[in-house]
Amino acid sequence: SISIFPENDSQTVSWLLHRLTLDSLQDADTLFTIELLSTQTRNIPTWLLPGRPVTLRYLLTYCCELYIPVTRRILRLLADHCFDCIIGSANAEKQRNRLLEFSSQEGRKMFEMYIQTPNLNLLDILFEFQCCRLPFIRLLEILPRLQPRSYTLINPVDESVSYKQDLSFIFTRVDLKYPISEADTGVIHRYPYRHHGICTGWLERIWFGVNQPDDYQKANFININSPIINVYLRRNLIQFSLREVISQPVIMIGAGSGIAPFISFIRQRKRDYLKDNTSTGDLWLIYGCRSPTTSLLFENELSDSLNSKILKHLCLCFSRDTVNSPSEKYALNEISSVLIEQACFPLKAHYVQECIFYKHSTNHKLSEHDIQLMNLVYERNAKIMICGEARQLAPEVFQSWIQLIAMRLHYEHTKTWCSYSDLSEENFKNAQEYLQSMRKAKRYQEDVWV
Template sequence: MVILYNFQEIYEVCSKTQVLNLPKLKENLPEIRYEDDVVFCTDYSIPSLHLPFADTGIYNFPICESKQLTAEDGDCKVVYEVTFDIKNSSFNFKPGDTIGIIPHNDTDSVNYILEHLDLTSKSDSQYHLSWGTSQNVKLPPHLPVKSSLKVVLTRFLDLRSVLKKLFLLSLSRHTKDERERKVLEYLCSREGSAAYNTHIMNKHFCILDLFTHFKSCKPPIEILLMNLPRLLPRPYSVLNSNLKNPDILKICFSVVELENNRKGLTTGWLENLSRESTIERKLEKLSLKECNGVPIYLRKNITGFSMPEVVETPLILIGPGTGIAPFIGFLEERQYLKETKDIQLGKTWLFFGCRNPKLDFIYEKELKEYLDKGILHKLSTAFSRVEENNGVKYVQDAILQNAEDVAKWIKEGASIFVCGDVKKVAPQVKSAIQNCLIKNGDTEQEATDLLSDMVAKKKYLVDIWS
């Protein structure tokens, strides 16, 4: 057995603890039966799975083009733009909409779990789950009654989810090594709450990590099936206008880098599919690996995050990093409307922020073209890793630097759109805008009331993520 240094410390602590206050655990596990000589199918205990905020069913769209938007070798998050082929699909969207992408767990992770649990020989067999004499417990609604372990671990269960205490306790009961078992019990006890937060919660410790560090933990697969949560869709902003080209759908995303040399589940998966969609890979494989396309559905735009129907309305658009995505669609559609219908557009001001203009100023060329064509009237930038930028590191700094004009645009009826991180971007941007109003004559209460009124009238709209 090998316990990493951090867990060795925990073992030394818990070995001195005489009694642990453990949560109550009542295991109700279904019976699993493998059926080798049957026609394979995936069947649920309920008619269909609920898709969060779904406005359509699921489409499988192939990637027809992809490109990296950031510098190849730079100190910044890697950002890709991916184009999906949606010809003849009746998939109607508009700038400001979001799609849900249903990710897959990677093959290596799935195979690792199957090998660890000595289930490789059963991975492709159809299983059947039943309760036997236990009638008071139901299967999780996302878990198929009939399927295969490989399909379920790939498509339905979140292998990256943080392990909850009851799950840890259940796993500890199937851990043969005494020291490993004691560490797991301590982590899910009342006495080990601080250690749980430090080593499990804060480090996003998942079932893959547990099997790596606690080699003797080999639970029945039913425990994973009942405790791993559903693999949920991830939302992404639409990048383009379907008025200009109804046959394609674009998104952009930054690849999330995690501990243990892992990447974000969906962004890492999309990155791999993007690389396989290059011409060379198409000639070699002629299709995407693991699926005939990426499972996508359109989400309801419940916040109304879309351009005003009155095109003369001035717009203030605020989107650092990939938060710029919906606004590229805004600008593309406004250019299309101007060129095809010869209409007068309201002024548009975009605030954009990134680390370094030489590394991750995505869509710089396109934005300059929109400026030249009068689609975009003002562009304010902020670069957090550039010292010679007059102290403007973040978009909120750029907003405050232009306080007088920002206040003037708002008083002239501008609508404000903010796209970015819920904890960092959204509150700081709103505070900066409020300060702009205060600096130009409003009291704090008047500024607060004005922004509240704009929110109520959908003139201050926010598209945020965590």
């Protein structure tokens, strides 16, 4: 995988610069140097480039995270820098008192209700409190480093060669949708000019700037003639790869851009097969996306992999186009005929966890697909690999495996298949222990993000 150093949106940087007092700087593009004046103060953070000539615009664009969570200490700092201003009906004294109230011990509950719970950031507060004019050096003291963002490559990097290599990865633009608050509700209004994630929004602007006419660049405040994206290769510390998995079956589970490492695995298996006709374990892919017509990635490559038997089994589900009966999958005429004929479309499954175990009633019984998955894990020592979102996808996939393994454990004990309602707490406990043992043996691996 790689880590990408993003940059903050130029419109946001310009807006923030107009909300600061520049003190001795002539403007935001004036070179200055940050130096440590006293040995008793803490060291200057490295991301502020101490001792090097730099501009404030450069620091805010490339070095500092701007959308930081607001603490009561930060609110107290902002209260000290509320000055008279002529912006609508803004009143410096009134705004200062309100900030002091939020930052006080007595205002803790108000802080939690209006700032902490809705996850307001620094720019939201500056947008609401128009009279706040923070000195730029005080701002730099509270801004953390702009962190690199990690992405999984879909083409393996050959570290043994010195020539240039293409790096390919997938990203999904993060759209931010905030509720619009009425002015009389007491809710603090958000900074209105942020619509996408920092890195994904920036990558999209680069992509469109390269692939679309010049008017897009002008409309989006960018100049992309030869875009530069700074990256570094990340070590695969969790060993999320097929290098040591040759004859062992692999069950790959991903949603959306989580398909990236598995496309890499499929390509690797194809190269190995073409190189020396290597016999390898079966590859199973369970993949979910929103719609077969708008968000099914690598459709042709998946079709070819099924045809060539590189991919043994493909299971697809769509969160917004559900297959409710066997005949309905043939209505998906916008996708490849190979996928329609050879892929599995679990009935009523919206998400990948439902392709593993679909339980919407206590009378749920195992399907042929369920039994195949179970046998792969239990009898053929299959490895399970998951890539996707950490907060919801990963734990729900884990719970689906617990439910499926619990059914198998019940069968081992009684030699009869049961419905979900017949399972005991002991079955679930043993199933969780079984999966934890798989984790320790690196048979259950996750490559997830927040």
